[in-house]
Amino acid sequence: MIDRILAVSCIMIFAALVVVVTWQVFSRQVLGVPASWTEESARYVFVVLALLGAALVFSERGHIAVELLVNKFPLPVQKLIALVVEVSIVFFAGYVMIYGGLAVAGNAWTQNISTMPLSVGQVYLTLPVAGALITFFALCHIVGMFAGTEKPVPEIDPNNQGI
Numbered sequence: 728m729i730d731r732i733l734a735v736s737c738i739m740i741f742a743a744l745v746v747v748v749t750w751q752v753f754s755r756q757v758l759g760v761p762a763s764w765t766e767e768s769a770r771y772v773f774v775v776l777a778l779l780g781a782a783l784v785f786s787e788r789g790h791i792a793v794e795l796l797v798n799k800f801p802l803p804v805q806k807l808i809a810l811v812v813e814v815s816i817v818f819f820a821g822y823v824m825i826y827g828g829l830a831v832a833g834n835a836w837t838q839n840i841s842t843m844p845l846s847v848g849q850v851y852l853t854l855p856v857a858g859a860l861i862t863f864f865a866l867c868h869i870v871g872m873f874a875g876t877e878k879p880v881p882e883i884d885p886n887n888q889g890i
Contacts (some may be wrong), residue, residue, distance in 0.1 A: 729786070729860070729863070730783065730786040730787065733779060733782060733783045733786065733860065734783055736779060737776060737779050737780050737783050740772060740775060740776045740779065740830055740841050741776055741811075742774055744769060744772045744773060744776060747765050747768050747769045747772060748765070748769050750765055751765035751766065751769060756880070763842055764842035764843065767840060767841075767842045767843065767844065768843060771840070771843070771845075773852045774850070775850065778853045778854060778856075778857040779853065779856075779857055779860075781857060781861070782857045782860035782861050782864070782889065785816075785861050785864050785865070786860070786864040788868065788877075788881035789881075794880040794881070796857060797809075797863075797879070797880055798880060802879070805879040805880060806872060806873070806879045808879070809868075809872055809879035809880065810869060810872070811864075813865045813869045813872075814869075816861065816862075816865045817862050817865045817866065818856040820859075820861040820862045821858065821862055823858070823862065823865070824854055824855060824857060824858025824859075825855045825858040825859055825862070826855075826857055827854075828851065828852070828854030828855035828857075829855050830851075831848075831851050831854065832848040832849075832851035832852045832854070832855065833848065835847040835848040835851055836849070837847030
């Protein structure tokens, strides 16, 4: 359910990014008067989309994984390696994204964005939110792996390759 809400949120944020960039191009090229708020808005909307999109990809286990070597080990070793990887991700997301993100957001809380009714700190709150989501999904992967509902190594769907 959380991943569906996250997917819909990412779709809506992407649509907002398309609208902002389209207006930016239209106002500059057609109207001849570029809207001053569009460049900065597009930048911040893109950052939010990238962070939440990373959490969404992580929830679907679509992140980069080099499983060629891991697949050659027996299942118990695969589980151990997967556990180490997931715990490392939980540590990174917890320390860097949540703890560090809250510190950065707190430091920038009073720094206003001149073209938007938000502060930089409010935009930076996306970092700990994405970190909390990644931590949640990593813990779900660990539980699923030991409950037997998920394999230690993500399965690759050959029909769903980007390139």
